[in-house]
Amino acid sequence: MPPAITLKNKVREDAVVRGRLLAALAGILVLLILLVWRLTDLQVVGHEHFITQSENNRVKIVPEPPIRGLIYDRNGVLLAQNMASYTLEVVPEAVPDLDATLVELGEVVEIPQGDVERFRQLVSRKRSFESIPLKFRLTEEEVARFAVNRHRFPGTDIQARLTRHYPLGEVTAHVVGYVGRIDEAALKRVDPVQYSGTSHVGKTGVERSYEKVLHGTVGYLHVENNAQGRRLRVLDRVSPTPGSDLLLHLDAALQGEALAALEDHTGAVVAIDPNNGGVLALASKPGYDPNLFVNGIDTETYGELSGSNLRPLFNRAIRGQYPPGSTIKPMVALAGLEYGMELATGHTFCRGWYQLPNSSHRYRDWKKSGHGKVDLNWAILRSCDVYFYEMAQALGIDRMHEFMTRFGFGERSGIDIAGEATGLMPSRAWKRAARNKPWYRGETLITGIGQGFMLTTPLQLAQATAIMANRGRIVPPRLVQAFGDLDAEQFTEPAAAAAALGLGEPAHWLPVIEAMEDTVHTPRGTAHRIAEGMAYRMAGKTGTAQVFGLAQDEEYDEAKLKRTLRDHGLFIAFAPVEQPLIAVAVVVEHGGGGSTSAAPIARRIIDHYLARELPGAADMAGKPAG
């Protein structure tokens, strides 16, 4: 115990302690004021800011992707649909050790090596925090097995997803195209808001060109969640608007028929309804299974497809560029009539070859012995080359270029899918610009029979044929007939603005179309073999495109040539002649002459189409020739 304290000390101590306590109180007040200032700063000055932040914490906006529109052919056959399936998905950011997880997952659910590879590729190109599918179409048993082991795999879950599926696969691949996952490249093309919940986007074909229509409008869920991200309740919902369905002009059965008719050949068939430009068939062979691309294709399969020298991924119908050969002779003849060439109404004598004045080079006719006396009708139905050499020489390249361009040669047709090639309708200006060379007379001649520089796509040929069938009325080709809610029959038809070729004398169509009709229906016509049993009237023109140039005195011997050097067989046709319902162009690569390879295919698909559109004709088609 301390010794006794004196009174003096006691008084002094009181003063000291009280003074210190007052000082402490002052300090306390200062610190309290500091706290009050801080609270005011947060709760009054910063309130707006913090209330926003707390709302952002509490309420998460979750995008709800719209359901993609379906695609139907003209007869209501489903070409693209959405199928529900269970998918095993992984959010790589949420997985501590991806490699170990993949191995462990493999013990629970069997994952083929191809899937793992495809998954790794997707991971390398994904959006951040995106859920990447590892395995599709899980069975009920696999779902159950995963559910039991789920706690072992953070960041991994099973989702019920709608997956795009193309029931006809290869048949419609080049037309409908396919959707694929939105990768970095695709992300630049799409509206990030509209696609915030969407995983797939149209990559090719109609799926791509009608992406906006098919996709629909995104919806939103306002979700209250806690700090762990668990969804507590839905506060508000803005429903997504499903994408519109598409009704195509395409006739899937006809498309299938065209592919079947091509048999083992590579090639393309395009069929157009001349009345409305509707594309009835747009077949390119070989094709591929578009379903492989929907969720990412594995490297090996893709390598096989892209490396194949048959080029299955290449859409020959709109991208393949072929010399049109004799198929353009009717158009050249029409140019002759229109420009009042003497030869168009007169005749020439074919000796089997043609020589330019002051030149020793002989331009040969396909028929060595010649056709003899040839007028316009005979020249078309026998496909006389000499007549058209002479006609081309008379017209000159400038007039030929001008007139052929009116049929759409050398220009994109404007079909409603991307990727169309322009083809080539040569001219002096083109040759100067592209080759920096003057135009030679001989080049005019071979252009007259569709050889030389001229290149056309099968689609361009079909469109030119449709213009011919329409006697000059031009309707741009269209794959899509209408979109909207097809079940409710509320749909819009895209306007097809028709134009006119504008012939000075409409009567000029007559002799040309007659000659094309005679090509099929008279015994000497180059395509007369396909007329057997035909119950309707068809106008057509055969063509053969050289792949391999022959020297002056060489003979073309099909049997000796390798397949890839053999000529392409071509055929254009429309039917019925008086009221055309279908215009067709067929290209059979390395098929040899058009009359034997391409013409029968055209007959087969026109028969098929008219059997439905013109039942009377179909009945007659079934009867044996009289």
Place this chain on the structure above:
Amino acid sequence: MHSHPTLPQRFHLDIPLLLAILVLAGIGLVVLYSAGGEDTGLIVKQGVRFLVALGLMLLVAQIAPQHLAYWTPWFYAGSLGLLVLVLAVGDVGKGAQRWLDLGVLRFQPSEMVKVAVPAMVAWYLSERALPPSLPRLLVAAAIIVVPTALIAKQPDLGTSLLVAAAGVFVLLVAGMSWRLILAMGALCAAFLPVLWYFFMHDYQRQRVLTLLNPQSDPLGAGYHIIQSKIAVGSGGVFGKGWLNGTQSQLDFVPERATDFIFAVFSEEFGLVGSLGLLTLYLFIVVRGLFLAAEAQETFGRLLGAGLVLTFFVYVFVNIGMVTGLLPVVGVPLPLISYGGTSMVTLMLAFGILMSVHGHRRLLSD
């Protein structure tokens, strides 16, 4: 003058202080009900703790200050011994050795030291007249530094600083000269870099850095500060209402029943509630200082004042941390935060204060 003592007088109680403590504890239970997810079990548990602590306070209030002073050196020595024991055999909890497992209960000796250090300093200084001479101040400093260093070694920097503060407050009240106080302040400031480089752990440095710029690590160490500021700020003037604080109820506020319970209170009761709470704390502090000033013997008034000032430091450090003024240190909000240890210490301190005040008349007899 020798009238019959009233009931409070007989039990050496200060009614204003007792009422304030009861109101504060009541508020604490109300907030805890919200912060603890409306768990009545939690409320019962905390209520029982409070009653036990209240009993302890009443008990301590009955002991005359002389007896408290008599036992002080033993208490201090025992505390030091336990601190050493903790370093030797203590349990590791949350990465630091703080707990002593006594079989039935786990026990944190550093809590004892929070009372033992100011008591020892008060006991030592009250032996001679105030203000203390320089040699006596140096001895007093040694009394403070030894346990402080032991706690810092656990490591528990926050508690060691609070313990040191409690001792220093006694020195301040005892009349240590202002010049010395300034010199000591300067010394502390000079010591800060040494502390930073040699005594602080990485996580402690990180906490300080995070305070300076919470956005530098919004998902890691800065998360606590950011979320608690959002909770307080979004409460606004009148708050979101009891049980309606989204930051608190949806788990965004971390440690919301314990160290960050003020964020819950402030979010749900707003600026108005917060000012009310601060006023209540101020009332307790002022009343406590008044009781200390009124005390008649030196030991009691020094210890009482030191404990009250320490109590205020708890309030300031906790609210400063929750509002992002101070780094995150594990200091509970007195009598509101869930937990028993700090409540017992605090009630013990209030018991001492009541004893100091309540035994005056007996002394003057």
